[in-house]
Amino acid sequence: MSYPFQITSYGQYKEAYKKSVEQPEQFWSDIAEQFLWRKKWDKVLEWDFKKPDVKWFINGKLNITENCLDRHLDTRGQVPALIWEPNGKEEPHKVITYKELHFKVNQFAQVLKNNGVKKGDRVCLYMGMVPELPIAMLACARIGAIHSVIFGGFSAQSISDRLQDAQAEYIITGDGAYRGGKDIPLKNTIDDALVTCPFVKRVIVYVRTQSPISMIGHRDVWWTDEIKKVEAQGNPLVDAEEMDAEDPLFILYTSGSTGKPKGVVHSSAGYMVYTTYSFVNVFQYQPGDVHFCTADIGWITGHTYIVYSVLCAGGTSLMYEGLPAWPDAGRMWDIVDKHKVNILYTAPTAIRSLMAYGLAPLEGKDLSSLKVLGTVGEPINEEAWHWYDEHIGKKRCPIVDTWWQTETGATMISNLAGVTPSKPSYATLPLPGIQPVLVDEQGKEITGNDVSGNLCIRFPWPSIIRTTYGDHERCRLNYFATYDNMYFTGDGCYRDEQGFYRITGRVDDVLNVSGHRIGTAEVENAINMHTGVLESAVVGYPHDLKGQGIYAYVIMDAMPDNKQLAQADITQTVARIIGPIARPDKIQFVTGLPKTRSGKIMRRILRKIAEGELANLGDTSTLLDPGVVNEIKEGRV
Numbered sequence: 032m033s034y035p036f037q038i039t040s041y042g043q044y045k046e047a048y049k050k051s052v053e054q055p056e057q058f059w060s061d062i063a064e065q066f067l068w069r070k071k072w073d074k075v076l077e078w079d080f081k082k083p084d085v086k087w088f089i090n091g092k093l094n095i096t097e098n099c100l101d102r103h104l105d106t107r108g109q110v111p112a113l114i115w116e117p118n119g120k121e122e123p124h125k126v127i128t129y130k131e132l133h134f135k136v137n138q139f140a141q142v143l144k145n146n147g148v149k150k151g152d153r154v155c156l157y158m159g160m161v162p163e164l165p166i167a168m169l170a171c172a173r174i175g176a177i178h179s180v181i182f183g184g185f186s187a188q189s190i191s192d193r194l195q196d197a198q199a200e201y202i203i204t205g206d207g208a209y210r211g212g213k214d215i216p217l218k219n220t221i222d223d224a225l226v227t228c229p230f231v232k233r234v235i236v237y238v239r240t241q242s243p244i245s246m247i248g249h250r251d252v253w254w255t256d257e258i259k260k261v262e263a264q265g266n267p268l269v270d271a272e273e274m275d276a277e278d279p280l281f282i283l284y285t286s287g288s289t290g291k292p293k294g295v296v297h298s299s300a301g302y303m304v305y306t307t308y309s310f311v312n313v314f315q316y317q318p319g320d321v322h323f324c325t326a327d328i329g330w331i332t333g334h335t336y337i338v339y340s341v342l343c344a345g346g347t348s349l350m351y352e353g354l355p356a357w358p359d360a361g362r363m364w365d366i367v368d369k370h371k372v373n374i375l376y377t378a379p380t381a382i383r384s385l386m387a388y389g390l391a392p393l394e395g396k397d398l399s400s401l402k403v404l405g406t407v408g409e410p411i412n413e414e415a416w417h418w419y420d421e422h423i424g425k426k427r428c429p430i431v432d433t434w435w436q437t438e439t440g441a442t443m444i445s446n447l448a449g450v451t452p453s454k455p456s457y458a459t460l461p462l463p464g465i466q467p468v469l470v471d472e473q474g475k476e477i478t479g480n481d482v483s484g485n486l487c488i489r490f491p492w493p494s495i496i497r498t499t500y501g502d503h504e505r506c507r508l509n510y511f512a513t514y515d516n517m518y519f520t521g522d523g524c525y526r527d528e529q530g531f532y533r534i535t536g537r538v539d540d541v542l543n544v545s546g547h548r549i550g551t552a553e554v555e556n557a558i559n560m561h562t563g564v565l566e567s568a569v570v571g572y573p574h575d576l577k578g579q580g581i582y583a584y585v586i587m588d589a590m591p592d593n594k595q596l597a598q599a600d601i602t603q604t605v606a607r608i609i610g611p612i613a614r615p616d617k618i619q620f621v622t623g624l625p626k627t628r629s630g631k632i633m634r635r636i637l638r639k640i641a642e643g644e645l646a647n648l649g650d651t652s653t654l655l656d657p658g659v660v661n662e663i664k665e666g667r668v
């Protein structure tokens with residue numbers, strides 16, 4: 032397998048970039064030619080950001096799983112597609128070749144069919160990091176069902192919201208999931224969610240932890256029983272459904288600045304083409320390389336860089352069930368050593384937390400297989416970058432700092448490993464096809480170098496978000512209405528003297544906690560559900576390990592006698608309503624919030640207080656009650 036679209040020199044990158052801007056249709060059509068199509072497209076691109084309406088590879092027909100699996104069978108059938116490393120060190124790992132994965136996906140696609148799942152149906156996947164998760168995703172894609180993976184850390188309420196929004200009638204889950212020392216009760220949480228989702232017809236349960244669970248007759252079935260039925264049918268070959276290029280491939284919910292998560296919808300063809308293009312170029316993947324992305328498949332990083340792009344490229348993807356520092360701080364390095372990992376892709380939070388253990392966990396670990404390192408999800412501080420470079424890459428592995436989002440499907444701005452220049456804490460240059468623009472508050476483009484602004488993208492790329500499920504207007508308002516004719520990312524950005532981009536963080540009310548996106552409004556809504564809470568305001572503050580921590584200011588109907596207990600109770604409510612990832616790190620009880628005369632909360636002031644910048648709070652004279660600021664300053668936790 033070779034990659035004709037792999038860029039191998041800085042000169043080639045510049046050439047490719049130029050062509051992608053001057054002749055985008057020709058550029059992407061040449062790349063799309065490298066994939067397997069049932070029918071080629073009539074036209075490469077139609078777009079109108081005002082609506083928004085973006086279509087790539089119009090009237091092209093394909094099935095992404097034929098690109099991920101069937102295409103490789105003749106030449107790479109015995110090559111490992113997935114290597115699965117279990118949570119516990121003692122349990123043996125699994126290697127699943129392309130041939131085996133093809134068989135398993137086919138088998139589970141038949142299970143889905145037997146259970147009534149059809150093209151266009153939404154299937155919710157709430158599972159741990161077991162091979163059955165990518166198998167189920169691919170099985171959905173094989174028959175044209177739209178999967179919606181929900182991260183295993185979300186609560187019953189969050190699941191219910193997502194099930195209702197997508198009207199998902201089918202669920203695939205586990206009895207439980209292992210994550211470090213914990214056994215996550217997946218099925219119990221699903222049962223709680225389903226109290227409010229009577230439309231769910233079928234729950235397929237994969238047994239991993241042997242935890243006691245309830246199984247409701249006529250609704251819940253066991254994964255293995257269903258597989259046995261397919262075996263009894265003689266394991267028939269399931270025809271991959273012929274999908275239109277623009278048919279949705281999946282929905283993935285993500286947080287925005289409003290209270291309700293949005294169901295980001297990705298297309299079949301555009302997502303396939305761009306994710307694979309980015310994978311091969313950013314990581315400079317070579318056939319045979321073992322690619323280890325440490326993300327959970329419940330997030331976009333796992334969808335793209337554990338499952339779809341790696342398999343489309345015929346690569347070997349290592350997935351790990353557990354946590355980087357469990358059962359000991361050397362676990363991640365053991366995995367790299369054991370599986371001779373060539374590419375390691377992780378989040379700055381993970382690097383910072385491993386860094387905190389010092390160098391002892393690295394002793395005796397052979398990391399010489401590593402060729403490329405990557406980071407994603409949040410800005411990486413220089414200290415973590417240098418530690419990663421010196422102690423993990425031993426100064427011989429380029430580090431790619433990949434900036435992208437759930438909505439962009441794949442990496443947008445990043446150096447290409449060893450091919451284009453890198454600079455600590457900079458995502459550096461856009462990939463071919465990506466046209467970043469910095470704009471001021473009024474939407475005026477900021478040209479030149481050594482400037483900062485809000486980051487927008489001027490022209491569509493193949494894996495751009497198509498809609499927010501069930502509410503297209505929301506998609507328009509969120510991403511395409513702030514600035515005329517541009518996709519707005521929600522991120523602030525600096526462009527240095529050389530034209531390199533550095534992402535400076537969100538400019539909207541979205542937090543990035545340990546590389547996970549959390550909307551402040553969502554957390555506030557959850558806090559406000561707690562008994563006695565009258566109002567709350569949530570802001571982020573710098574956190575050594577998590578990047579950002581969650582700071583909540585809360586007004587209660589009466590100041591609690593036992594503040595510590597009240598804080599713990601509120602934390603528990605948030606964990607119940609959203610999930611443990613959204614738990615506030617700090618809660619301060621206040622009697623009022625700084626508001627303008629029109630009633631708008633001045634978050635700038637709250638942010639500064641949370642950050643400990645008490646001296647320079649700016650102009651507070653326009654506040655309804657300036658006195659409240661002193662009280663908040665004094666009560667800072």
Ligand code: PRX
Pocket residue numbers: 285331332406407408409410411432433434435436437438458520521522534535536537543546547548
């Ligand atoms: O703020 C940016 C930050 O993560 C946001 C996207 O979050 P999500 O959709 O959950 O996807 C995360 C994984 C792709 C962005 O708006 N972000 C992502 N990558 C970087 C980053 N911030 C700085 N540097 C990055 N490399």
